[in-house]
Amino acid sequence: MRTRRVIAGIGIFGLAAAGAALALAWRPAIAPVPPPAPASFDPALVRRGADLALIGDCRTCHTTSGGAAFAGGLPLPTPFGTLYSTNITPDPETGIGRWSEAAFARALREGVDREGRHLYPAFPYDHYSATSDDDVRALYAFFMTRPAVAATPPPNELPFPLNIRLTLAGWKLLFLHPRDLAPDPTKDAVWHRGRYLVEGLGHCGACHSPRNLLGAEVVSRAYEGGEAEGWRAYALGAASRAPVPWDEAALTQYLREGFHPLHGVARGPMAPVVENLAAVPREEVVAMARYLASLGAGSGTATPPLDPSSGPGQAPQSAGMQAAIEGAGTDLYAATCAACHEGERPPPFGGVSLALSTAISGESPRNLVNVILEGLPARGGTGQPIMPGFGAVLTDAQVASLAAGLRRRFGGGAPWPDLEPAIREARAARHLAARPAAAITPAMTPAMTR
Amino acid sequence: MTSMILNGERRAVRAAPDTPLLYVLREEFGLNAAKFGCGLGQCGACTVVIDGAAVFSCVTPVMLAENRQVTTLEGLGTAEAPGPLQRAFIDAQAAQCGYCIPGMMMRAHALLTRAPDASDAAIRAELEPHLCRCGTQMRILRAIRRAADAMRPRSTAEAGR
């Protein structure tokens, strides 16, 4: 996912490193080419590229809300300033229309644009570097056959010296290394495909791994959880604190459908990811799930209270969910949350049992706080869970008390030490709900066309 | 016992603290504007303003309104002396069945109070939590625009005093 925090601390260090490695840092331009005709690309290759672009979440960062696809301009706020994504449509003047496949490949894998400028690592070339030649070719075919849109993103708003791109050369020297994707004879082909996608185009670690002060992923602590746009990207694999451990089937469903009955729904920056994955061939998602499941099961020990395949309980869905627990008194959970979260209606449209929620058991309170404050807002005419936010009526003290109480009540673990700052930060970050959430439309029939 | 400041008047509440504000407004205080639509915070028909923010009264226990300023559509004017937002909805004939309208007006009221210069795009985005089934949205947008334009000179004048 989009990495908004990458350049923490690049600063002076990067400048020095860049100075020392100036010779290494300088990269030549690659000669422009006449924009290739869209018809010159094999349609099958274009289709493959479309799937890969979805797995790479390309559109998610390179398109503004309501803007033309891939035309760039989406602001990527960071603690040090704001970056704007670039136009990757084949417009010859403002996009990548004059880029050769070699220039495209270099940008993707090395983070250097056609003109030879270093790109900021908000563009996750540290993952895309793993992309195979075949897949680069397919992606190139896909992007060169998109409608060309003339659009120039606003200039990045970065202070000196971060606005000197050469500083990035030093960063790359330290952190841009080929990923070790050597074959593992104990694993099957599906797993290998999954690893290739997760470590490469899927760039899961960009959000789900911690980063160091220089904004680079800490390789030794991969998938121990990270930050994304004001949300916690929870630990995956062995470090996962999900109450019910994830397995391949659950991951597959979650990544494809955007929810799992024992885990809840994908929201925040994960929402566009699952929306993208919903449209790629199922086997690619199965492969990713197999690899992710192989990272370990985590520490969860919860017993699922219901068989997810059993559907809704006995109570009629049509009974009316909106009754608080009787005699809730001043218990906030009973009066505001329980009606839906104990309503016998399963996810995605019913609230997940909070005993199953990683938001309660997770290593950070941030997501719980975000959801209490902002809810899951309704977006567009798509089927998706809607939860009202309570930020307007709950004081910070009430949010803290509710969150801490939920952690206690549902056995989430030791009290969070950082609850108050999380609430302050969440209140300050009003952009949380800005991104349209993914549609969840279980089992839609394919369209009949004539 | 909870008490709140309802449309400018302090009112004591008899209902249990976990009662949703909607039922307190409708039953205890006999107000009509806030409507039951879904009870789930999905449609916006129950929207009222608490301390300047639009909230779904159907999912807000009355205890959370303790000592707060609660404004309902009744607080913006009457049929005889409509407030500027109400005037604009009448002038734009911005209703069909009208059931969703009070909730929309309250969110618009909160928006225009907070951001008198709200753009058309901002007004649309703000209304996303609200449903209208009659398809009156074009008129609703026109009415809010009209109200914003009508209210702005006055608020500017007040600011200048």
Add this chain to the structure above:
Amino acid sequence: MTLSRRAVLAGTGALILAFSLGSARAQTETGKGEGPRKRGLPGSLDDTPRLDAWIRVGPDGAVTVLTGKAELGQGLKTALLQIAAEELKAPLARLSLVTADTGRTADEGYTAASHSVQDSGTAIRHAAAQVRTLLIGEAARRLGVPAEQLRAEDGAVLGPGGARIGYGDLVTDALLTAEAQPASSLTPAAEYAVLGRPVPRIDIPAKVTGGAAYIQDLRPPGLLHARVVRPPSYGAILIEVDAAAVERLPGVVKVVRDGTFLGVVAEGEWTAIQAMRRLATSARWRETASLPDAAALPDALRALPSRDSTILERGAAGGAGTVIEGTFTRPYLAHGSIGPSCAIAEWQDGGVTVWSHSQGVFPLRRALAGLLRLPDDKVRCIHAEGAGCYGQNGADDAAADAALLARAVPGRPVRVQWMREQEHAWEPFGPGMVASVRAAVTPDGRVADWTHEVWSPSHMMRPGPPGALLAAREIAEPFPPAPPVALAQPEGGGDRNAIPLYAFPNARVVHHFLPEMPLRGSSMRSLGGYLNVMAIESTMDDLARAAGLDPVTFRLRHLTDARAGAVVEAAARRFGWDGRSARAGGGFGFAFARYKNLEAYCAVVVEITLDRETGRVAIERVVAAVDTGEVVNPDGVANQIEGGILQAASWTLFERVAFDRTRVTSVDWSAYPILRFSAVPRSVEVHIVAQPDQPFLGVAEAAQGPAGAALANAIRDATGHRLCDLPLTAGRIKAALGA
């Protein structure tokens, strides 16, 4: 019931020609107008000829107008008062209106099918004009001058020499008991002072200031609140429930159980809701998996037994040309009233008074009387406005619930309101349908052959029979299910608008009426018209494309009705159709229909922008032209057309009732998404093609068909693919596009 319709219902499945109308009036969605006209009087006067059934004048000159129709948010009250004020020559402010009430007003059947201004407006217009004539006649008698020297103005009759007698002084007990005459002296359009003007709606000020505007706002003294617990699925049987525990809760007055019907009455609304939830939690049900596979609904519908009738047979089949065919499907659609259904009932002296937002208080009275085993005159039904219903929602069912629950606590009014999930799960949906069209176009752009078949369950399951009410099927001694009604042509039900208005020399239209109903269904705006117009207008678009002709030109070529042509031309001109220019991702769509082939003409142009990467559609601009005959209130017409366009956009892009093999699962707005503001068009324009001297034509449902079809055609234009299965979701568009 007409002979021809009985023939259809008794049909063996063979194709039979039916619905020859002759002098009989076919059964319509309003439930009235069947059989020959009784008296040859205009509109609903034919059923209810006494003038004082429509117009009463008090001694103070205040005028009461009565209608058997109901305000549903469509602006009916204002329109009818405009009509009455115009013909009576009385100031609008002196007029008040009484709407549908079995104790007071004429029986005008259902307020449905865009019939109200035609039926009731026409009656009121003529009654008002005749009352004016009678008042002038009375003044002439009193003043001793010929009536020709008098005129009515501002609620009084004026004569020579400044003579002026107010209506209140003229009216006598006997005067208005007269029966209407066939001829009225109507005001010519050129003299209109109130009619045809954009008079502000009388109901809006209360609605925007928190006045008591809806049935939900009625609070008679001693009011009790009630909730029902509906079963989890169709046909589920209540096995056990702990009623005693709930009855012991403070504030709970009574738990009522009768078979599977279950409800609770309480002093307060929130108490009732909590008690309902407690009841629901303790209830055990036996459910049956009786629903079809939702993913294969169209196949399931077509596999049902059908009663077939050929409703059009013209020329010869098999005309040669380029063949275009398509099978169009629509899922079940929810009415989706924003306010769940509500009713108030009060028992007194062995009878019951029910306040309901039903579209038909008289048929509801019959159904309730049957359910409660009372004579009709022991049941009074009074219309009180609810949220917009768009057809038969849960209104009548809630009325039955209230009547049953109130019977347990006589002497106190009981208010029942459904929960959101109940409305979404139990309302009678707009039925799922299939329409298939096969047509051929010659190289010179003429439609040489046309076959349209439509498969649809009934769109008319309204009460009348008690078995049409949910509660009547749940009680221990249940009523038999109401028989499915196939509404007759020319208005039609599932086959509404299936007969093309275009002058095709060779055409067949077959209606496959499906008596079985996989899901509960009934009337929803435009009935089958929405899908049939979608099928016809999509095919017309594809035929034009196949013939290499502009779709507007192609339509005009096949239209012989001058008013139709004028509306098509007006929409194209106002939009700037000829000057439209292609944009990346842009698409333009055009569609036209005359609602029911009898009511308002409407043409719609839609411009969209399509995001090819996601399949999302943004509606940029919509331009509609409408001819609704004489216009009572132009702003009211615009409001209805705008609303129809947006509602149809929502149906077309987003909506689908979801269900598994046992239960309806789309029980709220998260699982049944509809249009939100982010998908609202950037602009919508409505242009009225004036026809001041023509009869009123129904307008409230005129836009749904053409708006949906124009949107589908715009999507075809932008994608190059014809999507035939509704809804045309982003996911389906994306899937059709591939990469």
